[in-house]
Amino acid sequence: MAKRLHDKLMVKPGKKIRLSDWDPSYNFGWKEEEARAQTEKNIEEIIVLQNILAAEAKHSVLFVLQAMDAGGKDGTIRKVMSGLNPQGCRVTSFKAPTPEELSHDFLWRVHRVCPGKGEIGIFNRSHYEDVLVVRVHGLAPKKVWSQRYKLINEFEHLLASNGTTIRKFYLHISKEEQKQRLEERLADPKKHWKFNPGDLKEREYWKNYMDAFDDAIEKCSTAHAPWFIIPADNKWFRDLAVSSIVLDTLRDLKLEYPEPSGDFSKVVVK
Amino acid sequence: MAKRLHDKLMVKPGKKIRLSDWDPSYNFGWKEEEARAQTEKNIEEIIVLQNILAAEAKHSVLFVLQAMDAGGKDGTIRKVMSGLNPQGCRVTSFKAPTPEELSHDFLWRVHRVCPGKGEIGIFNRSHYEDVLVVRVHGLAPKKVWSQRYKLINEFEHLLASNGTTIRKFYLHISKEEQKQRLEERLADPKKHWKFNPGDLKEREYWKNYMDAFDDAIEKCSTAHAPWFIIPADNKWFRDLAVSSIVLDTLRDLKLEYPEPSGDFSKVVVK
Numbered sequence: 001m002a003k004r005l006h007d008k009l010m011v012k013p014g015k016k017i018r019l020s021d022w023d024p025s026y027n028f029g030w031k032e033e034e035a036r037a038q039t040e041k042n043i044e045e046i047i048v049l050q051n052i053l054a055a056e057a058k059h060s061v062l063f064v065l066q067a068m069d070a071g072g073k074d075g076t077i078r079k080v081m082s083g084l085n086p087q088g089c090r091v092t093s094f095k096a097p098t099p100e101e102l103s104h105d106f107l108w109r110v111h112r113v114c115p116g117k118g119e120i121g122i123f124n125r126s127h128y129e130d131v132l133v134v135r136v137h138g139l140a141p142k143k144v145w146s147q148r149y150k151l152i153n154e155f156e157h158l159l160a161s162n163g164t165t166i167r168k169f170y171l172h173i174s175k176e177e178q179k180q181r182l183e184e185r186l187a188d189p190k191k192h193w194k195f196n197p198g199d200l201k202e203r204e205y206w207k208n209y210m211d212a213f214d215d216a217i218e219k220c221s222t223a224h225a226p227w228f229i230i231p232a233d234n235k236w237f238r239d240l241a242v243s244s245i246v247l248d249t250l251r252d253l254k255l256e257y258p259e260p261s262g263d264f265s266k267v268v269v270k
Numbered sequence: 271m272a273k274r275l276h277d278k279l280m281v282k283p284g285k286k287i288r289l290s291d292w293d294p295s296y297n298f299g300w301k302e303e304e305a306r307a308q309t310e311k312n313i314e315e316i317i318v319l320q321n322i323l324a325a326e327a328k329h330s331v332l333f334v335l336q337a338m339d340a341g342g343k344d345g346t347i348r349k350v351m352s353g354l355n356p357q358g359c360r361v362t363s364f365k366a367p368t369p370e371e372l373s374h375d376f377l378w379r380v381h382r383v384c385p386g387k388g389e390i391g392i393f394n395r396s397h398y399e400d401v402l403v404v405r406v407h408g409l410a411p412k413k414v415w416s417q418r419y420k421l422i423n424e425f426e427h428l429l430a431s432n433g434t435t436i437r438k439f440y441l442h443i444s445k446e447e448q449k450q451r452l453e454e455r456l457a458d459p460k461k462h463w464k465f466n467p468g469d470l471k472e473r474e475y476w477k478n479y480m481d482a483f484d485d486a487i488e489k490c491s492t493a494h495a496p497w498f499i500i501p502a503d504n505k506w507f508r509d510l511a512v513s514s515i516v517l518d519t520l521r522d523l524k525l526e527y528p529e530p531s532g533d534f535s536k537v538v539v540k
Contacts, residue, residue: 047352055463077357082317086354087347087361087394124357182539192530193325200539260462269452269470 005241006248009228011221017214017229024174025233035240042243043083049250050120054088056258057118060164061249064123066132066216067171068209069199070181072232073124076171079235080243081122090115093124106130106148107155114159127152128168131216136208149219160224167249168225169242170217171232175206275511276518279498281491287484287499294444295503305510312513313353319520320390324358326528327388330434331519334393336402336486337441338479339469340451342502343394346441349505350513351392360385363394376400376418377425384429397422398438401486406478419489430494437519438495439512440487441502445476 008028011017027035053059065073077091092113101109107127115121131152135145156166173181182203185195202209221227228245232238278298281287297305323329335343347361362383371379377397385391401422405415426436443451452473455465472479491497498515502508 051348074357078321078355081357082353082355084356085348085352086356086359086392087344087351087363089356090360091357093357122356179539186534186537186539190527192534193528195530195534195537197532197534197537200537203539257460258463260465262467264456264462264465264467267456267465267467267470269449269456269473 004248005244006228009230009241009245011217011227011229013222013226015218015221017218017221019172019210019214019217019229022172022229022231024172024177024231025237026231027234027237030237030240032234032236035236039080039236039240039243042240042247043080046243046247046250047083047085049247049255050084050088052255052257053120053250053253054085054118056255058163058258059253059255060115060117060119060121060159060162061253062115062121062123062159062164062166063246064126064128064166064168065171066125066128066169066213067232068173068178068206069196069202070178070185071171071173072235072238073171075235076169076238076242077122077124079239080246084120088118089120089122091122091124094126094129107151111155115164117163126168127155128216128220132209132212135212136205149216152220153222153225156220156222156225165249165253166225167245168220168227169230169245170213170227171230171238173232175203177233178203274518275514276498279500279511279515281487281497281499283492283496285488285491287488287491289442289480289484289487289499292442292499292501294442294447294501295507296501297504297507300507300510302504302506305506309350309506309510309513312510312517313350316350316513316517316520317353317355319517319525320354320358322525322527323390323520323523324355324388326525328433328528329523329525330385330387330389330391330429330432331523332385332391332393332429332434332436333516334396334398334436334438335441336395336398336439336483337502338443338448338476339466339472340448340455341441341443342505342508343441345505346439346508346512347392347394349509350516354390358388359390359392361392361394364396364399377421381425385434387433396438397425398486398490402479402482405482406475419486422490423492423495426490426492426495435519435523436495437515438490438497439500439515440483440497441500441508443502445473447503448473 005028053061065076067073081089097109110127131145131148134140160166182199185191217227217229230238230241275298323331335346337343351359367379380397401415401418404410430436452469455461487497487499500508500511
């Protein structure tokens with residue numbers, strides 16, 4: 001049997017990571033048309049399995065999405081997750097922390113929105129910002145952010161120990177692809193509102209972000225919460241890869257409709 | 271132009287309501303096949319408009335679903351709302367209140383999960399349970415629950431004053447239809463887990479619930495937060511009606527992509 005994209009794209013715990021060695025447009029031999037058709041099929045099966053996940057109410061699933069600006073986080077959620085039943089699926093977009101959030105530890109705001117049994121949680125950005133933007137811009141001293149990798153692993157261990165399956169996606173785009181996407185936002189009136197001048201400033205820190213991602217992925221890809229590096233210059237391959245991994249994650253749970261809570265064989269509805 | 275289902279099914283403020291006079295299987299002349307096709311079309315347009323709603327981030331939309339057990343709340347959400355982008359759409363299912371929730375006023379837990387700008391909120395059950403199950407089973411004295419209609423109207427006024435469009439759906443099924451659906455849950459192993467023996471007990475209070483719904487709908491169908499009585503014995507008509515009202519609600523907002531936040535005509539991406 002061919003190795004699954006799930007296994008090909010997963011970062012093995014302990015593996016050294018240098019994103020500059022990873023090709024953001026690698027397609028594993030897939031052709032666009034076939035990939036789009038397979039993505040549709042994946043989504044159909046994901047929808048069926050989500051229904052059983054909710055019925056069984058035994059497992060929680062958490063997908064984390066991280067990427068550079070214009071890396072495709074919103075697009076991936078729209079394309080891959082829009083078929084899901086919104087009852088039982090919650091997306092949380094993490095912005096700059098509020099004063100109340102800052103008055104707690106950095107995982108406090110994350111913990112309270114983690115998925116319950118039977119639920120799928122999707123994080124658009126996440127606690128990883130606390131070792132990415134915070135590190136790149138020195139928003140906290142190195143002494144603080146450098147301990148966070150371990151704290152993150154321990155936190156994710158807690159979630160996993162309670163039945164949460166965690167899968168983390170880094171959508172890997174090239175600097176050139178980001179340029180094209182930002183230019184598209186400037187050119188298309190329907191995308192114009194998405195353009196944020198701050199993205200240009202962040203772009204200057206590309207190398208620093210890559211270093212920060214290298215470390216976050218290398219230090220925090222664990223057996224209970226692996227990272228996946230998704231070649232994301234081609235949106236159709238990105239969608240195929242993410243939908244395949246989501247599907248295999250659900251399949252691996254061996255979901256089953258629960259047994260009835262009692263013997264109702266003699267029950268009569270009057 | 272034919273009158274929209276939105277207008278036909280809306281309960282005009284001040285109208286006397288007696289649900290026993292409303293036919294749960296009335297179809298307004300629609301045939302099943304046409305209705306299913308129209309529902310699909312409605313959903314496609316809803317998805318497009320949701321995208322603009324999120325981009326504009328000016329309006330909030332709240333849909334409230336209430337019904338008797340097996341009335342189709344879960345099914346409506348799955349059928350009508352599953353195409354939505356889960357980013358920007360949040361379903362909240364209200365269960366029996368927790369001790370912490372009970373230590374606050376009855377709208378406290380509701381208020382904190384209301385949709386923000388650009389978001390669609392969906393309530394599966396809601397604050398109306400506090401004038402339904404609470405009234406039917408005497409969980410609070412009449413003196414308490416009888417003031418809640420006014421408190422609810424005032425609370426919904428607050429939401430509306432801040433740009434939230436509220437639409438409330440009562441999925442109207444007959445007692446006979448409920449019997450059939452409960453029997454299906456008992457007969458089908460895939461639905462067996464949904465069967466809750468407590469539903470049989472609640473069924474004995476059918477008449478009391480109808481009285482409570484009559485009052486809730488009559489007293490709380492306001493210009494800023496109208497109730498809709500959805501004939502729901504036929505699932506295909508229910509889905510058509512709800513999707514049509516959701517669509518017209520979004521259309522009526524005259525959504526537009528926002529203007530760019532500045533003049534970026536000379537911006538160059540380096």
